[in-house]
Amino acid sequence: EPEVTQTPSHQVTQMGQEVILRCVPISNHLYFYWYRQILGQKVEFLVSFYNNEISEKSEIFDDQFSVERPDGSNFTLKIRSTKLEDSAMYFCASGKYEQYFGPGTRLTVT
């Protein structure tokens, strides 16, 4: 059964450093998303991506964030200069009317 994969499973970084979170969506999907879940809180939408461009972004997704589909399989989320409050679980998802989620990357900013 096809699934969304994410790497790494856990990333620890120092404040101010850049991180890139990687995702491989389901191969025939065209819509991609990033969500985040701060510990103990609900899952929040960050950004959606279709046809090689951002289709919608939330107010969380500021200039420190960017997304890219560098090739035909990967979908990345970059945080340019991490802050303590960026510590969260980041989920990638793909699909249109049904979204399938990856296992997440736990980002810890120290």
Place this chain on the structure above:
Amino acid sequence: AQSVTQLGSHVSVSEGALVLLRCNYSSSVPPYLFWYVQYPNQGLQLLLKYTTGATLVKGINGFEAEFKKSETSFHLTKPSAHMSDAAEYFCAVSFGGATNKLIFGTGTLLAVQP
């Protein structure tokens, strides 16, 4: 503004008892409705969804949910709880359109007692 409310952040049931997890939404247009389950240290797994058609939808692991437009609700039920059902359950809505972004409720942690 569109929102999702899940009543009860923690629900505890006995094994074999009925599971009822509540979800209400606020929207001026009919949404698509979803329930996801999250086991500890894992991602979100789609349990079931409603888009159009029959308002009672069946999902995996014996769960089902009924869309009631008049009540703006999409409660999740399972007739008989199993220990393996212990997890966090999230209700979510989307509204189609260009992005189909999901708006999640705050989640309900289900505990199943032996």
